[in-house]
Amino acid sequence: MSDLIYKDEVYKLVGLCMEIHRELGKGHDEVIYKDAFVVELQRAGIPFQREQRYEITYKGVVLPHFYYADFVVWDKIIFEAKSAEQLVDAHTKQVLNYLAASKLQLGLLANFGGDSLEWKRVVLSRNQGSLDLQSNSRKLAKLASKV
Numbered sequence: 001m002s003d004l005i006y007k008d009e010v011y012k013l014v015g016l017c018m019e020i021h022r023e024l025g026k027g028h029d030e031v032i033y034k035d036a037f038v039v040e041l042q043r044a045g046i047p048f049q050r051e052q053r054y055e056i057t058y059k060g061v062v063l064p065h066f067y068y069a070d071f072v073v074w075d076k077i078i079f080e081a082k083s084a085e086q087l088v089d090a091h092t093k094q095v096l097n098y099l100a101a102s103k104l105q106l107g108l109l110a111n112f113g114g115d116s117l118e119w120k121r122v123v124l125s126r127n128q129g130s131l132d133l134q135s136n137s138r139k140l141a142k143l144a145s146k147v
Helices: 007-024 030-044 089-102 141-146
Strands: 048-058 061-073 077-082 106-111 118-127 130-139
Touching (some): 007 077, 030 048, 089 118
Antiparallel strands (some): 048 061
C-alpha cells in the first residue's frame, strides 16, 4: 500500500469534522457546518482560505464563471463540506474539478448529513501526463464511538 498524502493533516481535519458532527448532529444546512469548521480551524490555529476562487481557462480564454472551493487548508488541501443523505459520485467529481483547477493534489470531502460523519479523500495525481483518481471512503460510526 502506498503512503497516504498529507496523512497527519487529514487525520486532524477529520477529527475537527467529527467534533462538529458530534456537537451539531445532522440536519443543518451546509453553511452551518462550514461556519462551525471556521471556528474549529481558528481554534486549532490552522491556516485556511474560505470560498477560494479558481479561474477556468478554455482554449486560452478565461471563462466568466469560476469554481469556488469551500476551503483551502494549509495551502495544500481542498476541503468540501456537504449536508446530504450520502456522498455520491457527483460530489467526488466536483472535488476533482477543484483539484484540477487549483493544481493541488488532495481534496477532503466531508458529509455531515448522515447519522455518522462520512468522509472521502480524493487524490489527483499526474503520472506521465495522465490523471489518476485514488479515493477511499469511510463511515466513522465505530471510530467515533471509540473517541
